[in-house]
Amino acid sequence: MSEFAIHDGVLHVEEIPLTELATRFGTPCYVYSRAAIVRQWEAFQAHMPAPHKVCYAVKANSNLAVLQVLAELGAGFDVVSGGEIARVLRAGGLAKNIVFSGVGKSDAEIRYALEQNIGQFNVESDAELDRIAAIAADLQCTARISFRVNPDVDAKTHPYIATGLEANKFGIPMQDALATYRRAARLPSVEIVGADCHIGSQLTETQPFLDALDRMLVLVDALAAEGISLKHLDMGGGLGVTYADETPPPIGHYLQAMHARLVDYPDLALYLEPGRAIVANAGVLLTRVEYLKANRSKHFVMVDAGMNDLLRPSLYQAHHDIVNVVASNAPEVTGDIVGPVCETGDFLGQNRTLRVAAGDLLAVKSAGAYGFAMSSNYNSRPRPPEVMVAGEQAYLIRARETLDDVWRGETLIPISDTQ
Numbered sequence: 031m032s033e034f035a036i037h038d039g040v041l042h043v044e045e046i047p048l049t050e051l052a053t054r055f056g057t058p059c060y061v062y063s064r065a066a067i068v069r070q071w072e073a074f075q076a077h078m079p080a081p082h083k084v085c086y087a088v089k090a091n092s093n094l095a096v097l098q099v100l101a102e103l104g105a106g107f108d109v110v111s112g113g114e115i116a117r118v119l120r121a122g123g124l125a126k127n128i129v130f131s132g133v134g135k136s137d138a139e140i141r142y143a144l145e146q147n148i149g150q151f152n153v154e155s156d157a158e159l160d161r162i163a164a165i166a167a168d169l170q171c172t173a174r175i176s177f178r179v180n181p182d183v184d185a186k187t188h189p190y191i192a193t194g195l196e197a198n199k200f201g202i203p204m205q206d207a208l209a210t211y212r213r214a215a216r217l218p219s220v221e222i223v224g225a226d227c228h229i230g231s232q233l234t235e236t237q238p239f240l241d242a243l244d245r246m247l248v249l250v251d252a253l254a255a256e257g258i259s260l261k262h263l264d265m266g267g268g269l270g271v272t273y274a275d276e277t278p279p280p281i282g283h284y285l286q287a288m289h290a291r292l293v294d295y296p297d298l299a300l301y302l303e304p305g306r307a308i309v310a311n312a313g314v315l316l317t318r319v320e321y322l323k324a325n326r327s328k329h330f331v332m333v334d335a336g337m338n339d340l341l342r343p344s345l346y347q348a349h350h351d352i353v354n355v356v357a358s359n360a361p362e363v364t365g366d367i368v369g370p371v372c373e374t375g376d377f378l379g380q381n382r383t384l385r386v387a388a389g390d391l392l393a394v395k396s397a398g399a400y401g402f403a404m405s406s407n408y409n410s411r412p413r414p415p416e417v418m419v420a421g422e423q424a425y426l427i428r429a430r431e432t433l434d435d436v437w438r439g440e441t442l443i444p445i446s447d448t449q
């Protein structure tokens with residue numbers, strides 16, 4: 031079932047033609063389907079009854095309305111900054127359902143998280159443990175902690191988004207984990223509640239997750255033998271989605287396989303931190319063709335969205351399907367779909383074949399995760415609006431930035447001081 035389907039030759043999101051949204055909100059524009067987000071959430075939740083917990087990875091799409099939808103469904107949230115904590119709370123998420131990951135938590139972020147009484151910190155180093163313990167002691171509270179352990183498992187994904195290898199900056203090496211737990215167990219201002227790992231993103235096989243789980247369970251056993259019993263094991267996010275021809279395991283299969291490994295651990299709750307699997311295919315980026323252009327060797331479809339709006343193709347050579355929103359009889363063009371940014375790497379798709387003419391509306395698919403969230407004002411381009419569709423309703427959930435927004439917060443200095 032897809033919430034993005036063609037009716038009468040026009041691509042719709044739920045009940046609304048994307049042409050109508052382009053007229054109403056302009057282009058470029060991100061469009062999300064509420065029903066698609068809910069469906070993906072429910073696919074996880076069906077296999078994760080309490081005390082298991084699904085903590086949506088806010089970094090994938092942190093729009094307040096997206097967080098609100100998930101908060102209303104009772105989601106937990108995986109955050110990586112003070113800003114993400116603030117967003118979750120603003121959207122109605124509960125502090126106790128927040129897990130705070132990230133390799134470089136600052137003093138201010140730790141203090142803020144403790145003051146808000148978040149669920150737990152996923153601690154990534156010995157130095158961070160000391161910092162959290164000291165701040166908690168200062169605030170006269172107890173910090174609930176898990177350690178993010180690096181299980182040294184190859185996630186078989188793009189090197190930029192693999193995080194669970196020994197060479198990566200994330201987590202505590204497995205060999206050091208026991209010693210770090212022992213040390214934490216003696217600190218009065220921290221309470222050990224779990225263990226955590228995240229081996230990478232856009233995984234399309236179940237096996238690396240199971241390998242990581244097996245290694246984490248060895249640690250769980252070793253800790254139990256020393257009297258350190260954990261309440262939960264957080265296996266991170268990372269389940270992949272279909273962008274082109276990838277075949278990631280269905281959510282239910284992946285979860286059943288994980289639970290099967292945990293049958294001997296009835297008191298250990300499973301936590302997960304999926305981001306992409308919940309929102310990627312719930313969003314498209316709408317963009318208008320400005321010009322068709324050809325040089326002697328190549329055709330270019332120049333569109334009004336660029337790498338500042340959707341960075342993934344430029345950064346990871348990531349593939350996003352790109353389709354004409356309205357069935358077209360225009361001549362077929364094979365070439366690159368490129369944006370207006372002054373970078374050769376500014377493309378949304380390469381070597382694509384499309385029936386397309388200037389003025390056509392295109393949809394860049396699977397853009398709900400790490401799309402707007404990674405956008406910027408590069409080239410002083412205002413960032414696009416975000417729209418959430420629910421049935422026949424469309425809500426503007428973030429306004430298009432204006433030309434004033436691209437310099438908001440900057441100030442000129444008095445001319446005399448520059449001489």
Ligand SMILES: Cc1ncc(COP(=O)(O)O)c(C=O)c1O
Nearest residue numbers: 087228231267268303304305306
């Ligand atoms: C600690 C942590 N948790 C969860 C995620 C979410 O990953 P994904 O969007 O691939 O599910 C990430 C990003 O890779 C992460 O670094």
Ligand SMILES: N[C@@H](CCCC[NH3+])C(=O)O
Nearest residue numbers: 089191231232342399400
């Ligand atoms: N930003 C990446 C995923 C990284 C996940 C964060 N650890 C992407 O667009 O695929």
